[in-house]
Amino acid sequence: MSTKIKINSQIFQDSNNIYYPKDEIEVSNLIREFYKNNLSTEIVGTNSKYFIGNKTQTANKISLSKLSGIIEYFPEELYIKVKACTPIQEIENILEKKNQELAFEPIDFGFIENGNSKKGTIGGCVASNYAGSRRIKVGSVRDHILGFKGVNGKGDIIKSGGTVVKNVTGFDLSKLIAGSFGTLVALTEITLKVLPKKISSSTIVIYIEDKKDVYKLFEKISSSTSETSAAIYLPNEPDSDDYKKNRDKIFKFNDLKFTGPFLALRIEGDKNSINEKIKTLSKELNLDNFQNTTLGVHQSVPFWKKINNLELFEKTNNNILRCVITPSNGLKMIEYLSNKYKYYIDWGGSLFWVEVSAKKNDKIKEFKKLANEYGGYLTIIKTSLDYDYGEALFTIDHARFKISKKIKKSFDPKRILNPGKMYRGI
Numbered sequence: 325m326s327t328k329i330k331i332n333s334q335i336f337q338d339s340n341n342i343y344y345p346k347d348e349i350e351v352s353n354l355i356r357e358f359y360k361n362n363l364s365t366e367i368v369g370t371n372s373k374y375f376i377g378n379k380t381q382t383a384n385k386i387s388l389s390k391l392s393g394i395i396e397y398f399p400e401e402l403y404i405k406v407k408a409c410t411p412i413q414e415i416e417n418i419l420e421k422k423n424q425e426l427a428f429e430p431i432d433f434g435f436i437e438n439g440n441s442k443k444g445t446i447g448g449c450v451a452s453n454y455a456g457s458r459r460i461k462v463g464s465v466r467d468h469i470l471g472f473k474g475v476n477g478k479g480d481i482i483k484s485g486g487t488v489v490k491n492v493t494g495f496d497l498s499k500l501i502a503g504s505f506g507t508l509v510a511l512t513e514i515t516l517k518v519l520p521k522k523i524s525s526s527t528i529v530i531y532i533e534d535k536k537d538v539y540k541l542f543e544k545i546s547s548s549t550s551e552t553s554a555a556i557y558l559p560n561e562p563d564s565d566d567y568k569k570n571r572d573k574i575f576k577f578n579d580l581k582f583t584g585p586f587l588a589l590r591i592e593g594d595k596n597s598i599n600e601k602i603k604t605l606s607k608e609l610n611l612d613n614f615q616n617t618t619l620g621v622h623q624s625v626p627f628w629k630k631i632n633n634l635e636l637f638e639k640t641n642n643n644i645l646r647c648v649i650t651p652s653n654g655l656k657m658i659e660y661l662s663n664k665y666k667y668y669i670d671w672g673g674s675l676f677w678v679e680v681s682a683k684k685n686d687k688i689k690e691f692k693k694l695a696n697e698y699g700g701y702l703t704i705i706k707t708s709l710d711y712d713y714g715e716a717l718f719t720i721d722h723a724r725f726k727i728s729k730k731i732k733k734s735f736d737p738k739r740i741l742n743p744g745k746m747y748r749g750i
Contacts, residue, residue, distance in 0.1 A: 341383055341384045341385065342384075342385045342386075342387060343365075343384065343385070343386050343387065344387050344389065344390050345386065345388070345390065345391070346390045346391075347390075347391070348391070348473065348475065348481060348512040348513070351386065351388070351391070351475045351510055351512055352475045352479050352480070352481050353479070354386060354479075355386075355475050355476075355477065355478070355479040355510065355740060355741075356478065356479025357479075358384065358479075358740050359477065359478050359479050359738060359740055362738060363383065363384060363740070364380075364381075364382040364383070364384070364738075364739060364740050364741075364743050365382050365384040365385060365386050365740060365741065365742075366380045366382045366384070366385045366386070366742055367385075367386050367388065367506040367510045367741055367742050368385060368386070368387050368388070368389075368506075369387070369388050369389060369408070369409045369444065369445045369447050369448045370389060370409065370411070370442075370444055370445055370448070372433060372434060372442045372443065372444025372445070372448055373433055373444060373448050373452055375437065375705075375706050375707075376433075376452065376505075376705055376706070376717075377505055377717060377718070377745045377746055378713075378717060378744050378745055378746070378748070380742050380743060380744055380745050381743070381744065382742075382743065386510065388408055388409045388447060388510065388511070388512070389409050390409070391407040391408050391409045391447075391512055392407050392409045392410045392411070392414075392445070393406065393407050393410060394406050394410065394414070394415070394418060395407060395513065397418060399422040399424060399518075402424075402517060402518055402519065403470055403515055403516065403517055403518060404418075404419070404515070404516055404518055405513065405514070405515040405516075406446055406513070406514055406515075406516070407512065407513055407514075408445065408446065408447030408450075408474075408511040408512050408513060408514055409445045409446075409447050410445060410446050410447075411443065411444070411445055411446075412426075412430050412443040412444060412445060412446055412449060413443050415446060419518055419521075420521075423520060423521045424518045424519065424520055424521055425518065425519060425520075425521045425522075426468070426516065426518060427458060427462045427468065427518075427519040428455040428456065428458060428459060428462055428463065428464060428465050428467070428468055429455060429456025429457060429458050429459075429628075429632050430443060430449050430454075430455070430456065430465075431454045431455070431456055431632055431633065431634065432632070432633040432634075433634070433705075434633075435633045435634055435635045435637075435638045435639075436634050436637045436638060436639070436640055436644055436705075436706060437639075437706075438639060439638045439639040441633070446514055446516070447511045447514065449465055450465055450466075450469060450472070450501065450502050450511060450514055451501075451502075451503070451504065451505050451506050451511065452465075452503065452505060453465045453466055453502040453503030454646075456628075456631075456632035457553075457554035457555075457556060457590070457628060457631055457632055457670055457671070458553050458554055459671055460546075460552075460553070460554065460555065460671050460672045461551065461552075461553045461554075462519070462553075464502070465502055466498060466499050466502030466503065468516050468517045469485065469498040469501075469502060469514065469515070469516060469517075470485050470486060470498075470515040470516060470517055471483070471484055471485025471486050471498065471514075471515040472484055472485060472497075472498055472501060472509075472511060472513060472514050472515065473511075473512050473513035474501070474509030474510055474511045474512050474513075475509060475510045475512060476508070476509050476735045476736060476741075477508075477509075477735055477736025477737060477738060477739070477740040477741050478736075478737065478738075481512075482497075482509065484496065484497035484498055484501075485497075485498055485515065486515070500731060504746075505742060505745050505746050506741060506742040506745065507732060507736070507741055507742045507743075507745050507746055507750065508731070508732065508735040508736060508741065509735060509741070510741060522553075522592040522593065523592075523593060523594045523595075524592070524593065524594060524595055524598060524621045525553075525590055525591065525592045525598070525621055525624045525625060525628075526590070526591050526598050526602065526618055526619060526620060526621065526624050527588050527589065527590050527591075527618065527619040527623070527624040527627055527628070528588065528589050528591070528602065528605065528611075528616060528617075528618050528619075529580060529586050529587075529588045529616060529617050529618070529619065530586060530587045530588070530589075530609070530611065530614045530615075530616045531582045531584055531585070531586045531614060531615040531616065532557075532584075532585055532586060532587055532614065533584065533585070535559075535585075535655070535658050535659070536655065537614075538557050538587060538654075538655070538658065538669075538673075539651065539654050539655050539673055541587055541609060542555060542557075542587075542651060542654070542672050542673035543651075543673075544608055544609050545589055545605075545609070545672060546651075546672050546673075548604070548605060548608050548609075549604060549608070550591065550600075550601035550604045550605050550608070551591075551601070552589045552590060552591055552601075552605075552672075553590050553591070553592045554588075554589065554590040554628060554631075554670075555587070555588070555589040555590075555670075555671075555672040555673070556587070556588050556589075556631055556668060556669060556670050557585070557586075557587045557588075557668060557669040557673075558571065558575070558585060558586055558587075558588070558636075558668045558669075559585040559658075559663075559667065559668070560584065560585050560663065561666055562663050562664055562665060562666055563663065564664075564681070566642070566681035566682075566683060566684075567642070567666040567679060567681065568638075568639075568640065570635075570636065570638065571636060574630055574635050574636060574638075575627070575630065577619060577623045577626075577627065578623065579617050579618070579619050579620070579623055580617060580619075581617055582615050582617070588627070589605075590624065590628060591605070602618065631668075631670070634677065636666070636668060636677075636679075637666070637677070637679050640679055640706070641682060641708060641709060642679050642680060642681050642682050642708055643679070643680040643681075643682065643685065643688065643704060643706065643707055643708050643711060644677070644678070644679055644680075644704070644705040644706040645676075645677070645678040645679075645680060645688070645691060645702055645703070645704055645705065646675070646676075646677060646702070646703045646705050647675070647676040647677075647678060647691065647695050647700065647701075647702045647703075648671075648674055648675050648676075648695075648700040648701055648702075649674060649676070649695055649698035649699055649700035650674065650698060650699035650700060651672065651673035651674050652699075653697075653698035653699060654669065654673045654674070656698065657676060657694065657698060660694060661676075661678065665678050665679060665680060665681075666678070666679040667679065674700075678691070681708075682708030682709065682710060682711075685708060685710070685711055685712065685714075688704065688715050689714070689715050692715060692719060695719065696719070696721075701719040701720075702719045703717065703718055703719065704717040704718075716747065716748070717746075718746050718747060720747060725747060725750075728746075728747060728750055729749070729750050732750045
């Protein structure tokens, strides 16, 4: 960085080359200077997801932590505009006062790291694009972004979208930015669609002995006339000391009267509609053939928080895999997993969260191959301490790699922003 910038800027810290810009202009000036001098930089927020992705080899780091705060919130227009490093908890608190919410259910990755909540910022949520169980009904994070502002790899401030859906014209860059892990732009501002909070919820828990019944029920749930907003399957834990046995402790609820593997589905709405949906689902799913119980709202809400916060894998030192496949291949994946791995299934059968023992690092290659064969992809969310990075953390084929490389070049021609964070060479 030039001497002039060092002297005049309050954001420069000579000790370890970490910069704390206080606004979008300072972010732009920093990146423009890095671009001129061919210097790469890591883009970070509050580091709630620092363990996801490759470690970037950069001499500089830009922390966007000072870009925080609500810019505007119009409950009647169902949108909120915030600075990128605004804590998710702060956003949820202000929405709660107007009985609204971020419907995609942001995932709290703090539990798998240290057993405590650390939701992070909305910028990190958008950059990763990881949504909770309600995704099967409302879509992912990218489906709730109305617009954004950010700084590309040349230091240019760019903007896309608006404050309402009808204002989004042309190609929606939000779809590219979401899930790019800061490799395309340094986000500075985000506008999100918000929705009314659900009046109430109930959860039907179905105890299943035969694994073949799991996908039969998932299929019936997806084709039901009664809308469900989540459906998961939680098997027994593996009989191995390689995995912490905490399932029964985490999912200890008064109305869970049986032990063993179970499928759970969530119904939301007002009390009358929930009761009618439960009656319909009972017939459609032939619940008389299964042991089952229903959790009322006071147990249903914390149940799904525990699912979405990945508490089943809290404080793990093992690998955590996120595997998305076509539901038609789900039973094959269950048979492969058997009782050798700790896992659960979300999104009505298409998302597998799997814990792989550090002693089985070599098995991850097999998982990637299966994910590809089963019409999906795999991401290594967290690695064990002795993981040797023999397998790339993000799955991508050659054709998509070439496309991703071209996209990266158009936003960041000199690979200034988070180089190699997702894919080596990009």
